[in-house]
Amino acid sequence: MTVLSTVVFIDISGSVSLYETLGNEPAAAAIAQLTEWISKCIQARSGRVIKKLGDGVLCVFGDAAASVAASAQLLQEHEQRLLRWPFQLRMDIRVGVATGEIVEVDGDCYGDAVNLAARLCERSGGGEIWASEMTVLLAGEAPSVWFRKLGLVDIRGKVDPVSLYQVEWRQDLETDFLTQQAGLVSQLSPVDPILGVIQFRWHGIDASFTSSQAPVHIGRSIHAQLCINDLRVSRLHARIDWRNSGFVLTDLSSFGTWISFSGSDSQIRLRRDACILHGSGEISLGVPLGDAQAPRLAFEVAGGAVHLG
Numbered sequence: 001m002t003v004l005s006t007v008v009f010i011d012i013s014g015s016v017s018l019y020e021t022l023g024n025e026p027a028a029a030a031i032a033q034l035t036e037w038i039s040k041c042i043q044a045r046s047g048r049v050i051k052k053l054g055d056g057v058l059c060v061f062g063d064a065a066a067s068v069a070a071s072a073q074l075l076q077e078h079e080q081r082l083l084r085w086p087f088q089l090r091m092d093i094r095v096g097v098a099t100g101e102i103v104e105v106d107g108d109c110y111g112d113a114v115n116l117a118a119r120l121c122e123r124s125g126g127g128e129i130w131a132s133e134m135t136v137l138l139a140g141e142a143p144s145v146w147f148r149k150l151g152l153v154d155i156r157g158k159v160d161p162v163s164l165y166q167v168e169w170r171q172d173l174e175t176d177f178l179t180q181q182a183g184l185v186s187q188l189s190p191v192d193p194i195l196g197v198i199q200f201r202w203h204g205i206d207a208s209f210t211s212s213q214a215p216v217h218i219g220r221s222i223h224a225q226l227c228i229n230d231l232r233v234s235r236l237h238a239r240i241d242w243r244n245s246g247f248v249l250t251d252l253s254s255f256g257t258w259i260s261f262s263g264s265d266s267q268i269r270l271r272r273d274a275c276i277l278h279g280s281g282e283i284s285l286g287v288p289l290g291d292a293q294a295p296r297l298a299f300e301v302a303g304g305a306v307h308l309g
Contacts, residue, residue, distance in 0.1 A: 002101040006067040006135055007109070008047065008059040009096045009117040010038055010074070013126045013272060015055040018091060030089055031055050038074065038093070045070035050109050056121075060109060064099050064138035071095045071129050072145045072169035079127070079170075092126025094272075097167070099134040119155045120164065123236070125250055125272045129167035136165045145169050154221045154235040161223050198240065198247050198277065200226060201298040214242035218285070218297075219253075230295040232286035238270075240277070247301055249283070250274040258284040258294075277301055 012034055019027040035057055039049045042059045046066050050058045061067035075093060082090050098120060100113030113132075120130040131139075136147050146168040152161035196211040207226060209216045217224040219237040228237070234253035241248045251257040251270035260267040261281040267289050268275055280300040287294045 002103050002111070004100070005102050005109075005113065006061045006064045006097060006099040006138075007102065007111075007113045007117040008042070008061060008067050008071055009114075009121040010042075010057045010059065010071075011094050011096075011121045012055040013092045013094050015091060018089070022089075031091075034091060041074050041077065042070060045073065050104075050107070058109070058114070058118075060102070064135050065140060067097055068129075068131065068135065068139045068145060068167055071097060072167060075127060075129065075169050094121055094124040094126055095129040096120030096122070096124060096131075097129060097135050098132040099138055100132075115157060116155065116162070119157065123153070123155070123252055124166075125252065125274065129169065131165050131167055133163040133165065148215070148241075150215060150239070151217065152223045153217075154219075154223065161221070195245060196242065196247060197302045199300045199302075202226070202228065202296070209240070211242040211247075214240060214247070216240040218283075226297070228285060228295050228297070230285070233295055234286070237285050238283075247277045248274050249277050253286065255286045258287075258289050260284075260289050 012031060015027070015031050018030065022030070035052050035055065038057045039052065042049055042057065046063070047059045047061045047070055050060055061070070075095070078093050096117040096119065098113040098116035100111055100116070102109045102111035102113055116132055120132070124130040130150070148166040148168055150164040150166055153164045155162045197208055199206065199208045209225070216226065217236060217239055218226040218228065219235050220228060220230065220233045221235040224236065232255065234255070237253040238257050239250045239252055241250065249257070249259070249270070251272055257270045258267050259270065259275055259281060262279055277299060278301055280298070282289060283297045283299060284291070284294040289296065
């Protein structure tokens with residue numbers, strides 16, 4: 001029998017490097033301890049743990065709002081726990097949430113929502129919750145969270161792009177945004193008028209975006225605002241948000257993003273990480289900036305709290 005449920009897929013990011021740093025047995029013990037804590041947190045908030053997957057946990061909720069609230073509380077508590085952990089043991093958690101009909105067989109569950117939740121978790125960054133539109137619709141005004149619309153995103157295994165949202169759970173998020181429950185869903189919208197502008201140049205193309213137009217997606221997909229037609233670029237490679245009065249680039253890709261700021265000889269590599277963009281510089285997608293054939297975008301930021309131009 002199929003049942004409408006909300007599937008939550010939770011993954012521990014950074015586990016691979018932990019094995020390299022600590023060795024197999026200590027790393028395995030640390031990951032097992034964290035997955036056990038995750039499982040207990042989910043069970044304490046009306047969720048059912050279907051199975052543990054090495055460095056991940058698959059859960060099911062009967063209520064979309066409860067799944068979103070539980071995911072947010074999980075990340076809030078984990079953030080506080082990390083402050084007490086040794087640096088070499090710190091691991092991020094990322095979450096994918098999707099709602100749909102599932103089938104449970106012999107203690108496991110199957111269905112499109114299961115696959116989608118896994119894909120959203122895979123695409124999200126550390127400390128992020130990505131949710132399907134159905135989940136957001138059913139969750140309504142979940143307490144203590146906001147929904148940021150990511151737009152249409154290409155997801156592996158799906159024929160058409162999927163409308164997705166990011167669940168903002170941090171309580172100290174500055175009020176650059178206002179939560180609106182407008183008809184169908186909540187989404188973050190800038191309260192202030194245009195506070196910043198970011199300009200990109202790529203192969204003779206100039207494109208400018210204001211803070212009110214964020215988020216801006218960069219990728220090979222034709223649905224990205226900055227479509228970069230290069231096989232080394234992921235379909236959804238990076239996202240630029242307007243957060244805390246500045247532009248923030250988050251890498252969402254398979255191979256990483258490199259950033260170089262004007263006046264600096266070094267470059268920053270992002271792998272599912274984020275970086276504040278300021279002043280001017282270059283962004284390379286998929287390969288380091290030193291590669292002569294790298295897909296490179298020049299950028300320049302005007303306005304915002306962190307403008308060093």
